[in-house]
Amino acid sequence: MPNAPGILLFVLSTVLLSSCASYQAKPLDSAAMQESLAAPSPALLQKMASELKHPRLPPLTLDFSKPLTDRELAVIAVIASPDLRAQRARAGVASAQVFSAGLLPDPQLSAGLDHPTSSGPDLVNAYNLGLSWDIFGLITRHAEQRIARTQAQQVRYDIAWQEWLTANQARLLGVRLGYLERQAGIAGQAEQVADSLYQAARRNLKRGDIKLDEFALRESALIDARDRLLALQREIEKNRQDLNRNLGLPPEQMLKLGIRPAAEPEATDPAQLFASARHERLDLLALQAGYASQEATLYRAVLGQFPRFNLGLSRASDTSGIRTIGASVSLDLPVFNRNRGNIALARATREQLFAEYSTRLFQTRADISQITADLMRLARERTALASKLPSLEHAESVLREASQRRDVPLLSYETIRASLLSYQLQLLSLDQNIAEQRAALDIAVGAPLQP
Secondary structure, three states: OOHHHHHHHHHHHHHHHHOOOOOOOOOOOHHHHHHHHOOOOHHHHHHHHHOOOOOOOOOOOOOOOOOEOHHHHHHHHHHHOHHHHHHHHHHHHHHHHHHHHOOOOOOEEEEEEEOOOOOOOOOOOEEEEEEEEEOHHHHOHHHHHHHHHHHHHHHHHHHHHHHHHHHHHHHHHHHHHHHHHHHHHHHHHHHHHHHHHHHHHHHHHHHOOOOHHHHHHHHHHHHHHHHHHHHHHHHHHHHHHHHHHHHOOOOOOOOOEOOOOOOOOOOOOHHHHHHHHHHHOHHHHHHHHHHHHHHHHHHHHHHOOOOOEEEEEEEEEOOOOOEEEEEEEEEOOOOOOOOHHHHHHHHHHHHHHHHHHHHHHHHHHHHHHHHHHHHHHHHHHHHHHHHHHHHHHHHHHHHHHHHHOOOOOHHHHHHHHHHHHHHHHHHHHHHHHHHHHHHHHHHHHOOOOOO
């Protein structure tokens, strides 16, 4: 064989080998898993919170020496949640797909050697070398890049949406936990009042001053008060565990919370909020990116109905030593297939995505309308309940002073005090529902959280 083909093969082999990627193992050993399960240190959380880059969550300065606000809980959840770590790994896959789509198709090299086995004068080894390139890959390259870029954009929006949901779940759990602790404080006072009434009734029963049915009522009231306090304590513990799991913290870790009252939404008109949600919600933006990707997929499928062809160059020598050089073109004949199956599939998928986007818009509008209606109803209930408190508070104050002077029985004062505590619990429960509905409205609209 002549030296020229050998030199060409050597050069190509050297180039190919020098550009190869290397393999490095990453085993699922105990050390790697232990590192993955470890919660971030406070110093690392502070650093990451100050450098956070999210379209809806501004960075902030964490101070663990003070009680944490709901917005600080939201940022910690985005940084430390174990569920989000796996979600963010999808962004690396999408970036790799964009990189892959931008690569040019590799040329194809073919080589052959024929050794004459029969005897004859002046027979030599024959060889052939061919170099071909898929030109059709250049035609669809732009469409492939557009598909990969829009898919990567969709993945980024999807991840940001999952981060947004996790952040608001942490806010919701923090708000709920704060109100439950306040309710437990009042429920503890109500239990003490019920216990004092029960003890007084027990003494009066022994003296014969009250009947057995009245004593039974006091005993039942004490049991109800204790059950309510225990139920609140169980709910507090459950929410604390849920919050720690959401934040990626150990179950035994106790957080100091300083949840602020939920701010009034800037707008409560459902139509205005829906108009804002259409360009703010990250899941809607992800669906738009997915639809754009499918448009590019359909365009690529339409290009696929045209003939696919390769260009090639060849050099050969036969057994008599005659050398030749030539060019070749190969193409598909679009007679039977014509890529009609892929085109039909791409069009049907586009219609499906269009319907999914429309359905998500419809659901978003319905959610916003429902939440705003619930907020208005809860506000009316709170106003009506709050209007009764001043008279109860005044009556409690008057009876307290009268009982201290022994002008009225202690039982009468404790009864009105128990009623006041019950109303305060109802008011706190309403405040909790209002705060949770406002958090739900933030999720439904998708507007950025204010620092």
